[in-house]
Amino acid sequence: MTYRSVTALDEPEFALPLPEGRYAVQARVITYDGERNARATDYFAEPEVVLGSDRTLELDARRARPLRPLVVDEDRALEDGSLSVDLVRTRADGLGIGTDDLATLGDRDTAFGVIPSATTAEHGAFHLAADHQLRDPYLTGSWTAGGRTTPLPLLSPVQAPRSDSSLRLPAVSVGAGADSDYAGRDVTGKLVVVSTTRAVVSPLVATAEAHGAAAVLVTRPTPGTTVIQGAASAEVPVVAAPHEAGRVLLAALADQPVTVALDNRRDSRFTYTVPMDFAGAIPESPVLTTRKDDYATLVNDFHAGGADRPTT
Known part of the structure; x- marks a missing residue:
């Protein structure tokens, strides 16, 4: 497994010469508006690409799916607070690579998603791990x-x-x-x-x-x-x-x-911090459905004046 970092801005395609072998490919695809603000940020990973000849990988942000948890029995309004995303690929011998990102969500209407993988980690492991904060609106x-x-x-x-x-x-x-x-x-x-x-x-x-x-x-x-x-x-x-x-x-x-x-509000009265983990590949449906009983309740008696903050 070989890792190289490539940055491509405003290029419809680029070629990268590599020797035969197995590779993990990870990318962050950003779609900009006319002022170069991020309209959408989508994460891409092919956990195991086998190269024996020329091969084309397509990073198509139109295929992106929202990366979002659901708390199905929460009737109170929720807003997005923050999102952290980690793409981690580990070889069978333990050597790994990763891509991580952290974004605040309450100050922008940028969409965040993931592009489903076409390959699966057959040797070693791959994880898409994300922590998504949902909160009582400020x-x-x-x-x-x-x-x-x-x-x-x-x-x-x-x-x-x-x-x-x-x-x-x-x-x-x-x-x-x-x-x-x-x-x-x-x-x-x-x-x-x-x-x-x-x-x-x-x-x-x-x-x-x-x-x-x-x-x-x-x-x-x-x-x-x-x-x-x-x-x-x-x-x-x-x-x-x-x-x-x-x-x-x-x-x-x-x-x-x-x-x-x-x-x-000075602070949110309650917050859900939802850990999401998908193993092997980025799935077609990256949705995690939870219920209030899935969370431990921690009571914060400072800063927020005793606000209940359900977390895992």
């Missing part, structure tokens, strides 16, 4: 216009200040959120909606705060990946909505007054 949102309330899916910066609070704020669109966009707009005590493709929003938040805004909601003006970062020093709540949800909200704002509701 915040929930909705907006109301004309007597009708619409749910508002939200993303939250990882390092954003958090508090236990419920806000009901009139919304104002401020375009791209530059200082000049606030001319003639009274945003004091209101939630401003900023349309931008920028992921790091700290300059936009600082401008909104300088004009008296009570909260900032960021959304993309065009389809693509929504990522929100850089709000660690914010003094007001900062959230993001995916493009389609933001488009609908902005369309309503153009016609009538809109009130946005933000219900925040």
